[in-house]
Amino acid sequence: MLTGIEEAREAAASHLRQCRLCPRDCRVDRSRGQTGYCGLDGQIRCFREMLHPAEEAELSPSHQVYFAGCNLRCGFCTVAEWNEQPLAVGPLDMDWLVGRIEHRRGQGARNVNLLGGEPTVSLPGILSLLTRVPLSTPVVLNSNMYYNSDIDELLRTFVGVCLADLKCGNSECAGALLDARDYVDVARRNILMASRHCDLIVRHLILPGHMDCCLRPTLRWLAGAIPHVKLSLRTNYVPPATAGFAPMDYPSSGDILAATNEARGLGLRLIE
Numbered sequence: 001m002l003t004g005i006e007e008a009r010e011a012a013a014s015h016l017r018q019c020r021l022c023p024r025d026c027r028v029d030r031s032r033g034q035t036g037y038c039g040l041d042g043q044i045r046c047f048r049e050m051l052h053p054a055e056e057a058e059l060s061p062s063h064q065v066y067f068a069g070c071n072l073r074c075g076f077c078t079v080a081e082w083n084e085q086p087l088a089v090g091p092l093d094m095d096w097l098v099g100r101i102e103h104r105r106g107q108g109a110r111n112v113n114l115l116g117g118e119p120t121v122s123l124p125g126i127l128s129l130l131t132r133v134p135l136s137t138p139v140v141l142n143s144n145m146y147y148n149s150d151i152d153e154l155l156r157t158f159v160g161v162c163l164a165d166l167k168c169g170n171s172e173c174a175g176a177l178l179d180a181r182d183y184v185d186v187a188r189r190n191i192l193m194a195s196r197h198c199d200l201i202v203r204h205l206i207l208p209g210h211m212d213c214c215l216r217p218t219l220r221w222l223a224g225a226i227p228h229v230k231l232s233l234r235t236n237y238v239p240p241a242t243a244g245f246a247p248m249d250y251p252s253s254g255d256i257l258a259a260t261n262e263a264r265g266l267g268l269r270l271i272e
């Protein structure tokens with residue numbers, strides 16, 4: 001069992017030589033500049049940081065730090081340009097980001113909120129960063145939960161709050177929408193593991209036309225597996241600019257009302 005961030009940093013760094021951080025299992029040597037599905041080499045790359053006033057109320061204001069690169073290809077991604085071409089973003093200046101974290105704490109940030117993209121594909125660099133951040137800074141991991149099971153042990157060393165996406169309810173939609181048919185099984189397994197060691201909030205983005213295939217199976221699974229979990233139903237889906245498998249509509253008020261009523265009917269604990 002790992003006892004601290006420094007030990008986790010060393011364990012994570014070994015992944016850079018033969019990367020198996022996530023189920024893509026690319027086994028590329030990122031330390032030598034090779035890239036796999038996520039497109040990242042051995043460097044960590046940050047494309048945005050901001051104080052966000054409107055994350056879930058218990059987390060806001062939150063210092064969001066966006067890392068480039070992702071291991072999914074969601075057809076409705078709003079930051080796709082940084083995730084599909086992460087090397088277009090320059091390597092992170094760690095001194096600069098450590099300074100921004102201190103600055104944002106001074107502005108009232110309640111936490112530092114790691115997101116992307118998918119932050120776990122940048123885990124070795126994130127752990128290096130965190131060795132330089134005061135231990136009193138609470139860390140939120142905002143993840144798609146698509147990582148290999150042994151990564152959970154590394155996350156335990158620093159994650160205070162896991163803000164976990166659970167995007168789909170079946171393998172067909174996960175394949176078409178995210179390019180990952182195994183996403184649902186992997187994400188559910190990792191959410192269960194996270195529920196044992198950190199404060200867990202599960203987010204589900206309401207997708208128009210995916211009430212029976214994605215929303216309802218997700219709610220039923222949560223009610224059975226983690227009935228006391230905090231659930232955040234997200235209504236901010238934005239249709240993509242070009243047509244594909246992703247829905248081309250916004251969620252209707254009827255979709256949102258039905259989703260909320262069903263979650264409550266199953267006894268789930270909704271948060272905003």
Ligand code: SF4
Pocket residue numbers: 019020021022023024025026027028035036037038039040070071120121
């Ligand atoms: S983190 Fe990137 S390189 Fe590593 S296995 Fe996943 S997609 Fe491949």
